[in-house]
Amino acid sequence: NAGVTQTPKFQVLKTGQSMTLQCAQDMNHEYMSWYRQDPGMGLRLIHYSVGAGITDQGEVPNGYNVSRSTTEDFPLRLLSAAPSQTSVYFCASRPARTGRGNTGELFFGEGSRLTVL
Amino acid sequence: LAKTTQPISMDSYEGQEVNITCSHNNIATNDYITWYQQFPSQGPRFIIQGYKTKVTNEVASLFIPADRKSSTLSLPRVSLSDTAVYYCLVALTRKDSNYQLIWGAGTKLIIKP
Numbered sequence: 529n530a531g532v533t534q535t536p537k538f539q540v541l542k543t544g545q546s547m548t549l550q551c552a553q554d555m556n557h558e559y560m561s562w563y564r565q566d567p568g569m570g571l572r573l574i575h576y577s578v579g580a581g582i583t584d585q586g587e588v589p590n591g592y593n594v595s596r597s598t599t600e601d602f603p604l605r606l607l608s609a610a611p612s613q614t615s616v617y618f619c620a621s622r623p624a625r626t627g628r629g630n631t632g633e634l635f636f637g638e639g640s641r642l643t644v645l
Numbered sequence: 646l647a648k649t650t651q652p653i654s655m656d657s658y659e660g661q662e663v664n665i666t667c668s669h670n671n672i673a674t675n676d677y678i679t680w681y682q683q684f685p686s687q688g689p690r691f692i693i694q695g696y697k698t699k700v701t702n703e704v705a706s707l708f709i710p711a712d713r714k715s716s717t718l719s720l721p722r723v724s725l726s727d728t729a730v731y732y733c734l735v736a737l738t739r740k741d742s743n744y745q746l747i748w749g750a751g752t753k754l755i756i757k758p
Contacts, residue, residue: 532688570732571689600691618688631677631736633745636688 530554534581534619534637537612541609549640551619557635558624559584562594564615565639571618571630577602578639584586609644647750649733656755657712663720667733678709678716681737683751685755689732693718728756 535550553560561576573586577596591613602621606613620634623639649670651680657663666752669678677696681689693707694702695716720727733749 568750570748572748573746620688631679631694631734633679633691633694634681634689636690638688639686 529605532619532621532635532637534617534640536640537638538641539643541606542643543610543644545609546605546607548606548611549617549619549642551602551637552606553602553619553621553635554600555621555635556591556599557621560596560598560621561634562592562602562604563618563620564588564625565618566615569609574604574617606642609642611644614642614644649735649747651731651733651745651749651752653750654755655725655755656757658757659724660722663723663727663754663756664755665718665720665731665733666715667718667735667749668715669733669735669747670687671737672735673738674713676713676738677736678707679736680705680718683730683732683734690741692731722752723756725756725758727754729754 532553550573552605558579562574564574565571572588574588574592575586575594577583580596580599580600583594583596596602619637622634675696676692679694680692682692683689693705693709697709708717710729730751730753732751735747737745
């Protein structure tokens with residue numbers, strides 16, 4: 529099983545350039561999400577989706593767009609990259625929530641390291 | 646405002662039991678606490694989850710006291726391969742029946758020979 533696959537693993541951009549980080553999962557998970565991870569700050573939620581056609585903002589959504597046209601794919605778009613977006617980005621998925629307050633197990637990809645010059 | 650707090654780093658030795666505590670205020674009765682492990686250049690990996698008393702699986706135990714203001718991840722008889730960053734995650738139930746995920750900043754655990 530591939531699980532959660534992120535591409536590319538590494539990317540260098542210049543300020544103002546645009547790009548899309550790809551995320552695909554083959555576990556038929558309804559919930560998908562994007563996090564960024566910066567030193568000393570843990571994981572911060574950017575956007576998430578509870579199913580195809582449904583997306584919502586997380587803690588740090590500014591500068592990022594998402595869409596969810598299929599259950600499998602959840603791309604993250606940077607329309608005009610800024611140095612502050614230099615980070616490691618993780619995509620995570622899980623099945624539908626199993627009960628009140630129960631997050632279930634999040635399955636993470638291996639990350640995409642983005643540098644914006 | 647809900648927040649999770651955990652130590653920045655810890656050291657221990659092979660064969661010892663390691664306990665990592667996470668402080669979390671303002672959590673409701675059914676709000677779950679989850680712990681993840683992360684190795685360098687990898688995504689976090691689920692370790693254990695619970696919402697009250699004690700949960701045990703093949704790799705760890707999770708202790709949650711009655712006041713639920715903290716939780717402790719216990720790793721029995723650690724080895725060098727347990728060197729990693731450990732994250733505490735609390736899922737806070739919101740009024741609209743969805744929940745808000747509150748991640749700790751991570752505890753870097755170093756196991757020495």
